[in-house]
Amino acid sequence: MNALTALDGALTVVAAWLALGLAGLVAPRSFRFVAHVLFPLSALLSLALAALGLAALPGAAHAMVLPIGLPGLPFHLRLDALSAFFLVVLGLASAGITIFAAGYFRSGEGTAPGVMGLEYHVFLAAMAMVMLADDAYAFMVCWELMALSSFLLVTTNHRIPEIQRAGFLYLLVAHIGAIAILLCFGVLQADTGDYTFANMRAQHLGTFRASAGFLLALFGFGAKAGILPLHVWLPEAHPAAPSPVSALMSGVMLKTAVYGMARVTFDLLGTPLWWWGVIALAVGLATALFGVVFAAAQVDMKRLLAYSSIENIGLVVIAFGLAIVFTAYRMLPLAALAMTAMLYHCANHAVFKSLLFLGTGSVLHATQERNLGKLGGLMRFMPWVAVTSLVGVVAAAGLPPSNGFVSEWLLLQGFLFTGALPNPYLRMLVPVFAAGVVLVAALAGYVMVKFFGVIFLGRPREEKLAQAKDAGMLERLGLAWLTAFCVLLGLFPVEVMEVIDPIPALLLGRGLVQGGHIGGTFLLAPVSAERASYSPIAILVVGLAIAGLAFLLVRRVYHGRVRRAAPWDCGYPWQTARMQDTAEGFGQPIRQIFEPLYRMKRELPTAFDAAPRYRVTVEDPMWAWIYLRIAAATEAVSRRVGMLQRGRIAIYLLYSFLTLVALLFLTQA
Amino acid sequence: MNVEGVLAQLTALVAALVLAPLLSGWVNMWRAWLQNRTAPPITQPFRMLDKLFWKESVMAHGASPMYRIAPYVVFSCMLLACMIVPTLSTNLPLAPAADAIALVGLFALGRLFMSLAAMDVGTAFGTLGARREMLVGFLAEPAFLMVVFTASLISDSTSLASIVATLSHRELTILPSLAFAGVAFTMVSLAENARIPVDNPATHLELTMIHEAMLLEYSGRHLALMEWAASLKLFAYSCAGLALFFPWGIAQANDRVALAFALPVLVAKLAIGGMLLAGIETILAKMRIFRVPEFLATAFLLGVLALLVRILLGA
Numbered sequence: 001m002n003a004l005t006a007l008d009g010a011l012t013v014v015a016a017w018l019a020l021g022l023a024g025l026v027a028p029r030s031f032r033f034v035a036h037v038l039f040p041l042s043a044l045l046s047l048a049l050a051a052l053g054l055a056a057l058p059g060a061a062h063a064m065v066l067p068i069g070l071p072g073l074p075f076h077l078r079l080d081a082l083s084a085f086f087l088v089v090l091g092l093a094s095a096g097i098t099i100f101a102a103g104y105f106r107s108g109e110g111t112a113p114g115v116m117g118l119e120y121h122v123f124l125a126a127m128a129m130v131m132l133a134d135d136a137y138a139f140m141v142c143w144e145l146m147a148l149s150s151f152l153l154v155t156t157n158h159r160i161p162e163i164q165r166a167g168f169l170y171l172l173v174a175h176i177g178a179i180a181i182l183l184c185f186g187v188l189q190a191d192t193g194d195y196t197f198a199n200m201r202a203q204h205l206g207t208f209r210a211s212a213g214f215l216l217a218l219f220g221f222g223a224k225a226g227i228l229p230l231h232v233w234l235p236e237a238h239p240a241a242p243s244p245v246s247a248l249m250s251g252v253m254l255k256t257a258v259y260g261m262a263r264v265t266f267d268l269l270g271t272p273l274w275w276w277g278v279i280a281l282a283v284g285l286a287t288a289l290f291g292v293v294f295a296a297a298q299v300d301m302k303r304l305l306a307y308s309s310i311e312n313i314g315l316v317v318i319a320f321g322l323a324i325v326f327t328a329y330r331m332l333p334l335a336a337l338a339m340t341a342m343l344y345h346c347a348n349h350a351v352f353k354s355l356l357f358l359g360t361g362s363v364l365h366a367t368q369e370r371n372l373g374k375l376g377g378l379m380r381f382m383p384w385v386a387v388t389s390l391v392g393v394v395a396a397a398g399l400p401p402s403n404g405f406v407s408e409w410l411l412l413q414g415f416l417f418t419g420a421l422p423n424p425y426l427r428m429l430v431p432v433f434a435a436g437v438v439l440v441a442a443l444a445g446y447v448m449v450k451f452f453g454v455i456f457l458g459r460p461r462e463e464k465l466a467q468a469k470d471a472g473m474l475e476r477l478g479l480a481w482l483t484a485f486c487v488l489l490g491l492f493p494v495e496v497m498e499v500i501d502p503i504p505a506l507l508l509g510r511g512l513v514q515g516g517h518i519g520g521t522f523l524l525a526p527v528s529a530e531r532a533s534y535s536p537i538a539i540l541v542v543g544l545a546i547a548g549l550a551f552l553l554v555r556r557v558y559h560g561r562v563r564r565a566a567p568w569d570c571g572y573p574w575q576t577a578r579m580q581d582t583a584e585g586f587g588q589p590i591r592q593i594f595e596p597l598y599r600m601k602r603e604l605p606t607a608f609d610a611a612p613r614y615r616v617t618v619e620d621p622m623w624a625w626i627y628l629r630i631a632a633a634t635e636a637v638s639r640r641v642g643m644l645q646r647g648r649i650a651i652y653l654l655y656s657f658l659t660l661v662a663l664l665f666l667t668q669a
Numbered sequence: 670m671n672v673e674g675v676l677a678q679l680t681a682l683v684a685a686l687v688l689a690p691l692l693s694g695w696v697n698m699w700r701a702w703l704q705n706r707t708a709p710p711i712t713q714p715f716r717m718l719d720k721l722f723w724k725e726s727v728m729a730h731g732a733s734p735m736y737r738i739a740p741y742v743v744f745s746c747m748l749l750a751c752m753i754v755p756t757l758s759t760n761l762p763l764a765p766a767a768d769a770i771a772l773v774g775l776f777a778l779g780r781l782f783m784s785l786a787a788m789d790v791g792t793a794f795g796t797l798g799a800r801r802e803m804l805v806g807f808l809a810e811p812a813f814l815m816v817v818f819t820a821s822l823i824s825d826s827t828s829l830a831s832i833v834a835t836l837s838h839r840e841l842t843i844l845p846s847l848a849f850a851g852v853a854f855t856m857v858s859l860a861e862n863a864r865i866p867v868d869n870p871a872t873h874l875e876l877t878m879i880h881e882a883m884l885l886e887y888s889g890r891h892l893a894l895m896e897w898a899a900s901l902k903l904f905a906y907s908c909a910g911l912a913l914f915f916p917w918g919i920a921q922a923n924d925r926v927a928l929a930f931a932l933p934v935l936v937a938k939l940a941i942g943g944m945l946l947a948g949i950e951t952i953l954a955k956m957r958i959f960r961v962p963e964f965l966a967t968a969f970l971l972g973v974l975a976l977l978v979r980i981l982l983g984a
Contacts, residue, residue, distance in 0.1 A: 399781060
């Protein structure tokens with residue numbers, strides 16, 4: 001009864017979102033009405049959705065049929081633990097993002113506010129419905145609705161050609177992915193013609209069909225998530241979109257793809273095969289390394305975050321692959337550990353990446369600059385944004401006691417158990433993956449120091465930055481909300497894992513908590529206390545106590561005098577803000593080490609240049625390696641096909657005649 | 670949590686605070702002797718700290734709160750690390766709060782704040798140091814984790830106390846994986862503690878330094894805290910190395926006899942280690958900064974090799 005009302009409640013929220021969106025059309029030009037009335041209401045609905053999801057997580061699954069859509073093809077809906085968890089993530093992240101958006105959107109930016117409000121709410125509703133869909137038809141309709149509404153949101157400032165281009169690229173990749181997902185559902189229904197998920201679950205597919213289904217799902221959902229060769233839209237779309245939209249896309253929409261992968265692999269396909277896991281591990285590691293290495297070279301703050309999202313999705317896919325490997329060998333407790341790490345990282349990334357994207361939004365509004373090389377020193381002018389971003393940065397760098405560390409810790413614990421795997425090749429491969437994961441985690445720290453240091457620390461690189469204003473009240477509220485969850489998810493891992501636990505229990509038949517203890521309130525010990533334990537609260541409390549005591553003791557025994565003076569800098573008095581590291585400069589060691597990965601163009605001045613110029617551009621090599629080749633091949637093929645088109649009716653009649661003859665011949669034979 | 674545990678924890682805390690500057694002084698003494706110089710007394714770091722604490726702190730005009738907070742955060746991280754690593758005994762109430770992976774995380778947190786503080790004033794040297802520090806860090810951290818993983822695979826635990834308990838009770842044979850891990854760990858510690866051949870702790874040539882470049886703007890009590898944190902870091906790394914590779918002498922839970930001997934044993938081990946470190950620093954020359962990635966990549970590969978040897982051959 002409880003879970004059924006939760007499903008009803010979730011549908012009510014979806015309907016209310018749509019109603020709010022439509023209400024915006026009453027006064028599409030009134031930015032005050034849309035931003036200050038509709039968006040705060042919408043944030044309340046997000047909270048309600050998160051609460052409903054939380055209530056439904058431990059309960060049994062409930063399904064219903066909604067008679068909308070085509071006749072004879074109603075929407076099947078189902079709310080189980082997996083859907084509920086992702087609804088919670090959606091609700092929590094979108095509550096903060098929406099309240100931020102209420103303060104963020106200004107009049108006179110692109111699409112009329114009412115229309116944009118409609119797109120925004122359709123986007124939210126579609127994401128919620130994707131999680132609830134229980135047949136391929138409903139899923140695809142909502143999936144496409146999600147893609148279209150987010151496309152419209154990305155192109156909010158649709159008059160700028162770059163943004164049009166980014167939007168087109170996004171739409172294209174989204175649809176290539178959608179085709180693969182559609183084909184995947186086609187494989188899963190095993191020629192029964194029944195596209196409900198219940199039917200797919202009941203089918204026992206052969207190895208070939210199941211593998212084809214898995215690979216199609218990995219490709220299709222991977223296009224939305226941004227796994228390696230399909231990531232190209234992310235660094236284009238995120239800088240183009242308004243910041244709350246980037247936050248929503250990166251924080252939540254990427255997770256719908258993870259949801260899709262988990263749904264298909266663990267729920268619809270039944271028991272996975274081990275080599276699927278290896279593919280996921282390899283793809284995930286490549287994605288994560290590529291993302292983080294490119295993030296280090298970026299000079300646009302939103303592109304940097306977009307590449308960092310690619311990295312995080314890579315880590316999620318690695319955990320996903322590890323869960324598959326363990327499931328395939330029926331090592332269920334470890335599979336539950338890996339799956340928990342995957343879901344935990346999804347929640348973490350949703351929170352901290354939304355937070356960072358919103359922070360860049362505030363910076364963008366205050367300075368009109370996205371280029372890291374023209375920012376700097378904003379901590380003094382925008383302390384709210386700086387402090388909240390600092391929490392996000394520590395989380396994104398995966399450092400204790402933040403939330404980002406917990407999921408990485410769980411993932412590494414999962415890797416440490418691979419010695420028990422029966423397959424010797426896997427045993428050999430997996431440590432290499434573990435090494436890769438650690439390298440990615442360490443590089444993420446580099447990227448985050450660059451991000452925070454260049455934007456908020458140092459001296460302002462432009463005069464106008466001194467006039468930057470801190471975020472407004474609503475924006476601060478949104479930032480504070482997400483910051484709070486960065487902290488809470490980091491400090492209470494045991495409680496979070498207990499919330500997540502029904503999902504592995506549902507999908508694997510065995511949870512982490514129910515099979516043993518995972519520690520107490522303050523101590524996380526997923527396997528046993530002797531094996532490994534971690535207590536973020538203890539670290540934080542003792543750390544703060546040491547810092548506080550040191551502070552007090554130094555003042556008591558010695559003194560607290562401070563004198564302000566010009567910076568020392570080895571006695572060099574003529575320094576300017578331009579002498580600080582630029583974003584390019586800070587990324588230079590990484591560029592040098594990973595040089596073969598980048599497609600770099602350098603213009604170096606010679607010693608005799610009267611007006612020396614130094615310029616370096618870094619391009620995504622996937623364009624040249626894959627996309628431009630595909631484009632060239634497509635063009636070549638279409639040119640060949642074009643030879644058929646002569647534009648004369650006689651020739652087309654000849655074609656018809658020849659076809660007819662050929663068909664007659666075939667039917668005769 | 671028992672009284673004995675709390676006492677052991679407090680002893681470890683005091684021991685770290687006292688022994689860490691002494692270790693730095695000891696290394697400096699030996700370095701001076703090996704280089705035919707007259708050595709400063711072993712208590713010289715304490716005199717420096719006292720002097721710095723008395724001096725007023727000069728801050729640049731543009732320094733933000735980050736600059737003032739960072740020394741306390743870094744000091745806190747390093748002291749916390751010293752309280753988690755089993756130095757004298759494994760019976761530490763705080764030890765379950767952080768296993769070896771979290772320990773690496775703590776060091777990384779300290780590094781993050783130190784780099785951010787270095788970027789805060791906005792001088793060319795500060796950002797240069799921050800960038801180089803992060804460069805060293807992103808290669809050293811994975812290598813360190815590989816070493817930790819090898820040790821935890823041997824002892825089926827990432828908890829440092831369990832690792833020490835397992836490793837000190839096995840028969841005295843050299844495991845090939847541990848040998849690889851030991852070499853990797855030595856290389857990582859040299860890099861992480863800003864030692865020759867990666868960085869020069871005594872340099873005043875701006876372009877060759879990493880750690881000192883980050884501290885260039887610091888003075889007075891903030892500098893004192895940073896310096897103390899640096900010696901605590903060296904102490905924590907040394908003790909982590911001793912716990913992983915020479916765990917004999919660290920008292921197990923409720924072993925009072927061993928506890929009595931733990932301090933002299935630790936001091937003896939650190940004394941030998943410090944002499945070796947001074948020897949390494951005397952023999953080797955500092956590398957160019959872009960040789961450092963190769964040096965650390967070697968450490969990383971050795972770490973991976975150690976892990977593979979352990980997993981595949983069980984040795």
